Amino acid sequence: MRRHAFECPVCQSEQSILLPDSDASATSSCRECRGELEFLPDGDAVNVVPAGPPAPAGTRRPPTQRPGAAGDVPAAPATVPDDYPRYRGSPLHEQSKAGGTLAIALLILAASLTGLTNAWVVHFIPEANDGLQQVGITIEVDNTTGPLANVALLVDGVAANLTASEPGTYTTTVSSGMRTLEVTAPGHRNGTLLVLVYVQDPDMAPTEGTNLFKFILLEGEGAPVKQ
Numbered sequence: 586m587r588r589h590a591f592e593c594p595v596c597q598s599e600q601s602i603l604l605p606d607s608d609a610s611a612t613s614s615c616r617e618c619r620g621e622l623e624f625l626p627d628g629d630a631v632n633v634v635p636a637g638p639p640a641p642a643g644t645r646r647p648p649t650q651r652p653g654a655a656g657d658v659p660a661a662p663a664t665v666p667d668d669y670p671r672y673r674g675s676p677l678h679e680q681s682k683a684g685g686t687l688a689i690a691l692l693i694l695a696a697s698l699t700g701l702t703n704a705w706v707v708h709f710i711p712e713a714n715d716g717l718q719q720v721g722i723t724i725e726v727d728n729t730t731g732p733l734a735n736v737a738l739l740v741d742g743v744a745a746n747l748t749a750s751e752p753g754t755y756t757t758t759v760s761s762g763m764r765t766l767e768v769t770a771p772g773h774r775n776g777t778l779l780v781l782v783y784v785q786d787p788d789m790a791p792t793e794g795t796n797l798f799k800f801i802l803l804e805g806e807g808a809p810v811k812q
Contacts, residue, residue: 591633595620604631612636715762718784723756723791725799726768726776733802739767766798767809773802775809 590601596618604611604624611624621636724747726733732753738745740759747755761784767777780798791797800812 589624589631591624591631593617593620593622594633594635595622712762714782714784716760718761719758720761720782720785720796721756721758721787722782723750723754723797724766724768725797726753726755726770726802727800728770728773728802728804733770733773736768736770739769741765742767768800768802770802773804774807776800776802776812777809778812 587606588601588603590599592599593615595615598615598617600616602613602624604626608626610626612621613624614621623634623636625632625634724738726736732751734749734752736747736755738747738755738757740757741764745757745759747757749755759782761782763779763781765777765779767775769775778798778800783795785796789796793799798812803810
C-alpha cells in the first residue's frame with residue numbers, strides 16, 4: 586500500500602489517498618466536492634479522472650479512453666457522406682404549397698358562386714313570380730297544446746279571407762311572389778313568416794314550404810314571433 590498525493594480534477598483541491606501496489610484501478614470520492622473519482626495506475630504515478638464506466642479488472646484504460654485525458658476530441662457533427670446520391674426530384678415543399686393555394690382558391694370560387702346564386706334566387710325569382718298567379722295556400726296554426734281556432738291572417742298587412750277545413754287548418758288565396766304572412770289569435774302573440782309563393786299547378790297538393798305554411802303561437806302578450 587502506498588499513499589499518493591493528487592489534485593481533484595473537479596474542484597482542484599489537494600488531497601492524498603492510500604492505494605494498493607497493483608495495476609488495478611480504484612475509485613473513491615473527493616472529500617471536498619464529493620465527486621466520484623477514478624485512480625488509474627501509470628507506472629509509479631497515478632492518474633486521477635472523474636469516474637466513468639468501470640474498466641475490466643486487472644486492466645488499465647488506454648489514455649485516449651480516459652475521461653479528460655489527452656486525445657479526447659469533441660464528436661464531429663453528423664453529416665451526410667459525400668458518396669450518398671443527392672435528391673434530384675422536384676421541391677416537395679413548393680408542390681405542397683402550390684396544391685394548398687389551389688385548394689383555397691377553389692373554395693373561394695365556390696363560395697363566390699354560391700353567393701351569386703343566392704343573390705339571384707333572392708332578387709330575381711321573387712320578381713319573376715310577383716303577381717303572376719293567384720295561388721291557393723294552406724296554413725296550420727297551433728300553440729303548445731294543440732290546434733288553434735279563431736285565428737286571423739294578414740298578408741302584407743292586409744286581412745285575408747280564411748276558410749277553416751279542420752281544427753287549426755285554414756286555406757286562402759294569395760298573389761304569387763314574396764309575401765309576409767302574420768297570424769293572430771286571441772290570448773296569443775302574433776306569428777310572422779316571410780315566404781316566397783311560386784307560380785304553381787292549381788291542383789298541387791299542400792307541400793310544406795311551397796303552398797303549406799305552419800305557425801306555432803306563444804300564449805301571452807308581446808312582440809310578434811318570427812316562425
